[in-house]
Amino acid sequence: MDAVTRLHRQLVDYSNSLFQEGILDNQFGHLQQLQDESNPDFVAEVVNLYFKDSERLLNEITVALDQQNVDFTKVGGHVHQLKGSSSSIGAQRVNNVCTAFRSFCEEKNIEGCQQYLQHLKQEYYLVKNKLQTLFQLQQQLLSAGGSIPAYEMR
Amino acid sequence: MESCNCIEPQWPADELLMKYQYISDFFIALAYFSIPLELIYFVKKSAVFPYRWVLVQFGAFIVLCGATHLINLWTFNMHSRTVAIVMTTAKVLTAVVSCATALMLVHIIPDLLSVKTRELFLKNKAAELDREMGLIRTQEETGRHVRMLTHEIRSTLDRHTILKTTLVELGRTLALEECALWMPTRTGLELQLSYTLRQQNPVGYTVPIQLPVINQVFSSNHAVKISPNCPVARLRPLAGKYMPGEVVAVRVPLLHLSNFQINDWPELSTKRYALMVLMLPSDSARQWHVHELELVEVVADQVAVALSHAAILEESMRARDLLMQQNIALDSARREAETAIRARNDFLAVMNHEMRTPMHAIIALSSLLQETELTPEQRLMVETILKSSNLLATLINDVLDLSRLEDGSLQLQIGTFNLHAVFREVLNLIKPIASVKKLLVALNLAPDLPEYAVGDEKRLMQTLLNVVGNAVKFTKEGNISITGFVAKSESLRDSRAPEFFPVPIENHFYLRVQVKDSGSGISPQDIPNLFTKFAQNQAIALRNSSGSGLGLAICKRFVNLMEGHIWIESEGLGKGCTAIFIVKLGIPEHSNDSNLSFIPKMPVHGQTNFPGLKVLVMDENGVSRSVTKGLLLHLGCDVMTVSSVEECFRVVSHEHQVVFMDVCVPGIDGYEVAVHIHDKFTRRHERPLIVALTGSTDNLTKDNCMRVGMDGVILKPVSLEKMRSVLSDLLEHRVLFESM
Numbered sequence: 001m002d003a004v005t006r007l008h009r010q011l012v013d014y015s016n017s018l019f020q021e022g023i024l025d026n027q028f029g030h031l032q033q034l035q036d037e038s039n040p041d042f043v044a045e046v047v048n049l050y051f052k053d054s055e056r057l058l059n060e061i062t063v064a065l066d067q068q069n070v071d072f073t074k075v076g077g078h079v080h081q082l083k084g085s086s087s088s089i090g091a092q093r094v095n096n097v098c099t100a101f102r103s104f105c106e107e108k109n110i111e112g113c114q115q116y117l118q119h120l121k122q123e124y125y126l127v128k129n130k131l132q133t134l135f136q137l138q139q140q141l142l143s144a145g146g147s148i149p150a151y152e153m154r
Numbered sequence: 155m156e157s158c159n160c161i162e163p164q165w166p167a168d169e170l171l172m173k174y175q176y177i178s179d180f181f182i183a184l185a186y187f188s189i190p191l192e193l194i195y196f197v198k199k200s201a202v203f204p205y206r207w208v209l210v211q212f213g214a215f216i217v218l219c220g221a222t223h224l225i226n227l228w229t230f231n232m233h234s235r236t237v238a239i240v241m242t243t244a245k246v247l248t249a250v251v252s253c254a255t256a257l258m259l260v261h262i263i264p265d266l267l268s269v270k271t272r273e274l275f276l277k278n279k280a281a282e283l284d285r286e287m288g289l290i291r292t293q294e295e296t297g298r299h300v301r302m303l304t305h306e307i308r309s310t311l312d313r314h315t316i317l318k319t320t321l322v323e324l325g326r327t328l329a330l331e332e333c334a335l336w337m338p339t340r341t342g343l344e345l346q347l348s349y350t351l352r353q354q355n356p357v358g359y360t361v362p363i364q365l366p367v368i369n370q371v372f373s374s375n376h377a378v379k380i381s382p383n384c385p386v387a388r389l390r391p392l393a394g395k396y397m398p399g400e401v402v403a404v405r406v407p408l409l410h411l412s413n414f415q416i417n418d419w420p421e422l423s424t425k426r427y428a429l430m431v432l433m434l435p436s437d438s439a440r441q442w443h444v445h446e447l448e449l450v451e452v453v454a455d456q457v458a459v460a461l462s463h464a465a466i467l468e469e470s471m472r473a474r475d476l477l478m479q480q481n482i483a484l485d486s487a488r489r490e491a492e493t494a495i496r497a498r499n500d501f502l503a504v505m506n507h508e509m510r511t512p513m514h515a516i517i518a519l520s521s522l523l524q525e526t527e528l529t530p531e532q533r534l535m536v537e538t539i540l541k542s543s544n545l546l547a548t549l550i551n552d553v554l555d556l557s558r559l560e561d562g563s564l565q566l567q568i569g570t571f572n573l574h575a576v577f578r579e580v581l582n583l584i585k586p587i588a589s590v591k592k593l594l595v596a597l598n599l600a601p602d603l604p605e606y607a608v609g610d611e612k613r614l615m616q617t618l619l620n621v622v623g624n625a626v627k628f629t630k631e632g633n634i635s636i637t638g639f640v641a642k643s644e645s646l647r648d649s650r651a652p653e654f655f656p657v658p659i660e661n662h663f664y665l666r667v668q669v670k671d672s673g674s675g676i677s678p679q680d681i682p683n684l685f686t687k688f689a690q691n692q693a694i695a696l697r698n699s700s701g702s703g704l705g706l707a708i709c710k711r712f713v714n715l716m717e718g719h720i721w722i723e724s725e726g727l728g729k730g731c732t733a734i735f736i737v738k739l740g741i742p743e744h745s746n747d748s749n750l751s752f753i754p755k756m757p758v759h760g761q762t763n764f765p766g767l768k769v770l771v772m773d774e775n776g777v778s779r780s781v782t783k784g785l786l787l788h789l790g791c792d793v794m795t796v797s798s799v800e801e802c803f804r805v806v807s808h809e810h811q812v813v814f815m816d817v818c819v820p821g822i823d824g825y826e827v828a829v830h831i832h833d834k835f836t837r838r839h840e841r842p843l844i845v846a847l848t849g850s851t852d853n854l855t856k857d858n859c860m861r862v863g864m865d866g867v868i869l870k871p872v873s874l875e876k877m878r879s880v881l882s883d884l885l886e887h888r889v890l891f892e893s894m
Contacts, residue, residue: 026873027871030785030871030873030874031781031784033788033874034784034785034787034788034874036788038787039784039787039788042784045780046777046780046781046784049776049777049780050777053775053776053777081774081775084775084777084778084816085775085776085777085778086777087778087870087871088775088777088778088780088781088782088870088871089777089781090871
């Protein structure tokens with residue numbers, strides 16, 4: 001099989017799996033729709049921004065939860081931010097975890113929060129990993145001479 | 155002593171006589187000797203005596219006579235022969251000389267006499283020259299006086315000063331006793347004493363103008379001597395004794411402005427004259443000299459000119475004052491009008507916005523309410539509420555439209571649309587009502603009517619709907635027929651609209667629509683008032699939509715904007731009515747036709763892209779901010795992003811047409827921005843539309859948004875399609891509340 005076609009198939013399968021596992025949802029597809037000749041790196045930019053932002057937020061949450069007197073409002077704010085970003089990106093699972101986290105913050109349940117912080121970090125790194133792999137595959141396809149396929153909406 | 159032989163004078167008895175003779179002779183001789191001396195002396199003194207020779211002769215004669223007499227002295231006594239000879243010689247000489255002198259004098263004396271005559275003659279001449287010089291001097295002085303008078307008179311432009319000065323100066327120059335000016339009264343039938351020299355305030359003496367003496371003066375442009383007894387000259391009570399001085403009167407023409415324009419003004423005209431009367435001092439035996447009369451005439455002319463100048467000036471000053479007053483009045487009227495217009499516009503803008511916001515709330519909530527479970531009575535009530543609020547919303551829109559139309563700020567939204575569809579849509583809307591009233595509605599579209607046209611679809615439909623709606627409303631039974639066709643040049647001109655000259659242009663055609671009904675008709679005199687807004691009249695109030703008086707006025711404005719004309723024909727009450735309008739539409743290019751599909755609903759094409767639409771996005775979350783930005787960029791908008799409320803405050807301007815605001819953040823900051831934007835942009839059409847992006851689906855968020863005056867709420871996440879349709883709805887209706 002020709003390299004382009006192979007890479008193409010690989011990419012399509014991979015991204016489909018991401019969608020099926022619920023790691024990414026339709027929002028990501030929408031983002032990809034916005035990428036065009038005038039904005040060729042749109043998705044990459046947004047995703048990188050997301051990574052930076054999320055990492056910052058996770059740090060803040062960690063610090064905040066390590067305090068003596070935990071400021072649940074602040075934590076809740078950060079989580080809300082993270083939820084917003086994730087939903088904008090289409091990181092569905094992160095989004096869901098954030099929702100649950102939020103309710104713990106409102107209950108001021110410190111163990112719950114700690115637990116969910118870990119959960120959150122896990123999900124985040126997972127999605128980061130997946131996205132980075134996706135981009136790598138895309139790069140390979142592009143350098144091989146192919147073009148990124150348009151994703152179908154669900 | 156012996157008696158000697160020497161001659162001794164003997165003193166005879168008549169010695170006394172001899173003595174006297176002796177003395178006389180001596181004196182005569184003396185005189186005779188001194189007279190020539192004197193003569194010589196005086197002749198020497200005077201240089202011009204021409205007869206020297208005569209003088210010499212005369213002198214010689216006298217000298218000899220003297221000598222004779224002198225020698226005579228020696229002959230009284232016995233004298234010697236020598237003495238006798240000398241005496242004889244002397245006498246002979248004397249005789250000769252005196253005869254010669256006598257002869258000479260005969261010639262000389264006439265000459266001398268004639269010298270005298272010449273002298274007399276010269277003296278006379280000198281006296282005459284003196285007299286003449288005196289005359290010339292007088293004349294020159296007169297001239298000087300005239301110049302001075304003229305100067306005085308012309309140095310002022312005030313009528314009273316001119317006349318007063320004239321009298322004063324004339325009085326002074328001519329040493330007059332009294333000087334008076336009689337002016338014609340307004341009626342022109344009398345002369346009134348207006349100014350005098352000596353009397354301070356002449357109390358209104360009047361004399362009729364038709365007196366013979368006055369006519370005599372007026373008919374000549376010379377100064378005329380008049381009798382001191384005539385009415386115009388009797389200014390002072392005669393105190394009996396004295397002889398009144400001579401009186402002269404002269405006319406002073408009162409020139410009017412119009413006189414200057416015609417050169418050959420006939421002498422006999424409706425000229426008005428004033429009369430100037432001058433009186434010499436009484437008992438002075440002075441007479442009027444010719445040069446004085448001339449002076450008076452010249453002065454009278456100058457006064458006339460000066461007076462007319464003064465009159466012209468007065469008139470122009472008056473005109474200028476009037477103009478200034480009018481200017482001030484106009485200015486203040488204009489300012490008032492401007493203030494009124496501004497006030498009205500502001501009022502309208504504010505009112506409309508204020509009225510719309512709750513209006514939309516009512517409509518939206520009522521329609522939501524309709525969706526819920528209701529009892530029949532409740533449903534009825536809700537429907538009524540909805541209908542009334544829709545009506546009210548339409549009215550508000552109409553008023554706003556009209557005010558924008560009048561400002562000239564309304565612009566047609568030109569687009570390509572399906573013309574046939576417009577007609578069908580109107581028909582569909584009208585059919586239910588018509589069928590209830592059992593009216594037949596027929597639509598006839600000419601076969602050559604293009605299917606697609608370029609124009610403002612919404613407003614064309616509005617106009618058509620209004621006209622057809624009127625037809626349906628006011629027809630109790632019968633039928634309504636709507637025809638639409640392309641107007642050719644003959645049918646373009648209407649006798650009722652002579653100022654409408656449509657010019658056929660390439661790529662455009664004139665659509666003519668006639669809506670004929672068999673309803674109550676209108677009487678011909680009411681027709682002109684139909685299109686006047688707010689004009690209320692029995693029949694008219696019925697004909698105008700919503701009874702507000704606005705509907706047809708708005709239609710007319712729209713039709714005018716579309717470079718067309720609208721009018722109504724009716725044969726009278728009860729004979730039905732035909733409404734006709736012609737509008738100019740464009741012919742679309744062929745390639746566009748295939749892109750458009752038949753849209754069966756109300757005309758919302760939506761725009762596929764929004765090029766250049768200036769949008770502001772406020773979102774604290776960086777990621778979602780970028781995503782929204784990307785979304786909007788993809789749709790072609792000009793996006794600016796801000797990440798905080800303060801930045802939003804700073805950056806937002808009237809250039810932004812839409813502001814997207816993320817209100818997910820707990821805390822109501824986003825709402826503050828909305829309130830702030832409302833405060834900052836008071837004029838409705840300057841304010842950007844504010845749309846909230848929220849992830850929460852609860853009604854509280856929606857309520858909050860509506861309360862702070864946001865124009866729309868959208869649920870996140872927003873897809874491209876959703877954003878596209880949201881923007882197009884938003885720009886269309888300027889409001890969007892998604893049902894959540």
